[in-house]
Amino acid sequence: MARIIVVTGRGGAGKSAFAALVSRFLNPPTLLVDLDPDLGLADMLGFDLGREGKRTVCEALYDVIDRRKKNISPAITIHDQMESLLWSDCLYEGRKIDLITLGTKLTEGCLCAPDEILRRAIPKLAKNYTNLVVDSPAGVEHLNRNIVSQINDLFVLCDPSDKSLKHIGRIKEIMKQVGIRYAHFYLVANHECTEEAEGYLKNTGEVYLGKVDYDPRLERYNLEGKSLLELPEDSPACLSVKSILAKTS
Amino acid sequence: MGKVIVATGRGGAGKSTFAALASEYLARPKLLIDLDPDESLADMLGIDLMAEGKKTISSALYDVIEQNRAAGRTGYDLLSAVMPSVLYKGKEFDFIGLGTKFTVGCYCAPDAVLKDFIPTLVKDYQEVVVDSPAGLEHFNRKVVVDIDDLFVVLDPSEKSTKHIQRVKDIIKEVKVSYNHLYLLGNHRFTDEAEEYLRSTGETYLGKIDYDPDVRRYNLEGKSLLDLHQDSPAALCVRRILMKAGYELAK
8 A cells, every 4th residue: 555645735835846756756656646637747747648648537537428428328337437547548657657637627617526536546546556646736625625535644835925824724624624634744845935934834833844945957847848857866856855755754 | 897807827826916916006996806715815915804703705605504504494595694794895995705614525615605796796896806716626617707807827837838728728618708818927937938928929918026025925924015015016016907908096
């Protein structure tokens, strides 16, 4: 059973970059799950889903639903059908890291249905990996949806703002109320945090693991759409993530 | 009938900062709506809803549901049941926040309440500013159906440029209408990255310059409305609004 790692935080705090680099330095095989409909993780890893003939969960799901509307559905439930499609159509297999992406939904309505597919699938997928890393969308709604209810390590990426501190309290309360359980709750500062801002994080009473240092190359890679797997191992962001991981059990 | 302004963008791009600063220059009466369940716009505007005896949509809605369950009532007029407790009336502007909910499930229900309220509310104001949560789901939900000006606040990344297309695809599919779509760059844009925004074929209105005071105010949880009129961010927002054809109140 994989160690379940969830990366969360306010928008722009650096969740995806952190999730990508964490996955890179964990023992393979690692499965990354990108829960953000405004997908970015595949690009950040240099994975081209389309070229490999892979689909996002939304694409597969709404295709299944469309077919069922046209009355050409097999005699199995959508959930069973999606479970097999996740493996055959949605799982991108990389060298050390595999990836499943929620994807963008273009029709009216919320993302509860595709999220529910992943909520059911994650415990099953986890059995085949050493680590399963979930990159969350910005905000809190994914927690209300209780998509991952058993977490080993929860990393909260923080930007230097009072909003981040309030966010920490808010997500703890939501998780308590909806019944999400976690073994470890870790705070990580993003590169914008000054020493003063880090001081605030250290005073929260939570476990503060350190900061992801500013890395001009990471910024450039993001702008140019280059893979973070190619970021040199001794670059500031990689060194920070490695030292943060070393502090976890 | 008020003008409906929506600020959207990827997480951390600066949507709320833009919405808060823009609100200062818009014509009265004006209403600000925070659609983000990770509520922060009220803080950025220096409003303490609780101290004012106001609730968020989420908490008011679930209170009403509880009360009705207890009283065995079905069917009620949500607008009259919820509106008085959620509408903060300030001197300069009014405010409504979606708020966090602490129960299992999505934000469709509180979002639907706002979606129902907005057409009624728009009639009472000159300008209505909606600050969106990060991401795209609020568009899928069609919380705001008729937008006058849609401001997309961007950070300098390839993800941002893809985001623009995604926003356009979704709102076309779900039929959200808008009169103008404007791109704004945040303080992290370099000249090179700005050049890229100019080449997208969309209307690029400029960038919001780096402003150490905005950073400090956000860290300390201070209201952005106390920011000096001549601070870099405020000046940029004024310039952007003028380019978009606004007659500034200040």
